[in-house]
Amino acid sequence: MKKMIMGAALAVMMSTAAHAETVGVSMALFDDNFLTVLRNGMQDYAKTLDGVTLQVEDAQNDVAKQQSQIQNFIAAGVNAIIVNPVDTDATAAMSKIAADAGIPLVYVNREPSNIDSLPEKQAFVASNEAESGTLETQEVCKLLGGKGKAVVMMGELSNQAARMRTKDVHDVLATDACKGIEIVEEQTASWSRTQGADLVTNWLSAGLEFDAVIANNDEMAIGAIQALKAAGRSMDSVVIGGVDATQDALASMAEGDLDVTVFQNAAGQGKGSLDAALKFARGETVDTKVYIPFELVTPANLKDYQAKN
Numbered sequence: 001m002k003k004m005i006m007g008a009a010l011a012v013m014m015s016t017a018a019h020a021e022t023v024g025v026s027m028a029l030f031d032d033n034f035l036t037v038l039r040n041g042m043q044d045y046a047k048t049l050d051g052v053t054l055q056v057e058d059a060q061n062d063v064a065k066q067q068s069q070i071q072n073f074i075a076a077g078v079n080a081i082i083v084n085p086v087d088t089d090a091t092a093a094m095s096k097i098a099a100d101a102g103i104p105l106v107y108v109n110r111e112p113s114n115i116d117s118l119p120e121k122q123a124f125v126a127s128n129e130a131e132s133g134t135l136e137t138q139e140v141c142k143l144l145g146g147k148g149k150a151v152v153m154m155g156e157l158s159n160q161a162a163r164m165r166t167k168d169v170h171d172v173l174a175t176d177a178c179k180g181i182e183i184v185e186e187q188t189a190s191w192s193r194t195q196g197a198d199l200v201t202n203w204l205s206a207g208l209e210f211d212a213v214i215a216n217n218d219e220m221a222i223g224a225i226q227a228l229k230a231a232g233r234s235m236d237s238v239v240i241g242g243v244d245a246t247q248d249a250l251a252s253m254a255e256g257d258l259d260v261t262v263f264q265n266a267a268g269q270g271k272g273s274l275d276a277a278l279k280f281a282r283g284e285t286v287d288t289k290v291y292i293p294f295e296l297v298t299p300a301n302l303k304d305y306q307a308k309n
Helices: 002-019 033-046 063-076 088-101 129-144 160-173 193-205 218-230 247-254 266-281 302-308
Strands: 021-027 052-058 080-083 105-108 122-126 147-154 180-188 212-215 239-241 261-263 289-291 295-297
Touching (some): 021 033, 021 063, 033 218, 033 266, 052 266, 080 266, 088 105, 105 266, 129 147, 129 180, 129 212, 129 239, 129 295, 147 160, 147 193, 212 218, 218 239, 218 247, 247 261, 247 302
Parallel strands (some): 021 052, 021 080, 080 105, 122 289, 212 239
Antiparallel strands (some): 261 295
16 A cells, blocks of 8 residues: 555645746846746746746846847756847857757747748747838828828837838838828837936937927837937927837826827737747647737827726
8 A cells, every 4th residue: 555655645746846837938038028028928927837847047238148148048958948139140150050950939019020931839929010110100190190200219229120110110100190290209218217218318419300200119108208308308399109008108198298109018029939849849739920919009098907907
């Protein structure tokens, strides 16, 4: 009887061990509001799963460090890897490293440049960037009545999302309804609130006149708001748009400063990327592209949005 009990206990232990899974996660930058929500969403979801452990590392916006982290994950024997790329143009090399080692890899949030040639057991989980800048700019155009002058604040140009969102802006402003809006300046502020504030301060100091700020993300939009307020500009005289619907952005909208943002479900992307990684690790099939929908947020629907989120 004693042997039977010991044998049963051992079987349970072996079964638990067999189902224990470790996923290595390399985030581009911990010090980023949106990516923090994404990372927390992934970690919170992992806590609800039996036997799943995340090893999360900060690449600190360093491509070489991120590649080293991927190699370290492989050496540690993880079951799968999730990468939020520092530079989306560097993903082909990362894909090769993981593929050569036979370890599944899932990119999250930032579209890899090799999206159309990903090896087996590799995928991309995010929101379709063709929607984000489009929804944002269409609303800005509506608020301007299709006429006026706009400045565009871009994210890091090494990032596919920045390039796509900026293209969305140009595509919308080329339509008949919005072609009366002229882009008078377009520069990068690297997704940063501080750099966004500095950039707008420089534009204002140079005497640049504009009716709208179309930013690739909320952090830069908030920086623009800070600079405009510091210069004494009435927020009623300028339309401000961003993307991500971060908590700070929603607070800014409630205060009457931010006019439009686009909800990008960071926590949903984190959960989706972990689900995809675990499916790959278990031998299941995953679509190459998994998209989480965007949602337009304006003062008109802010309360309803907050109530359901």
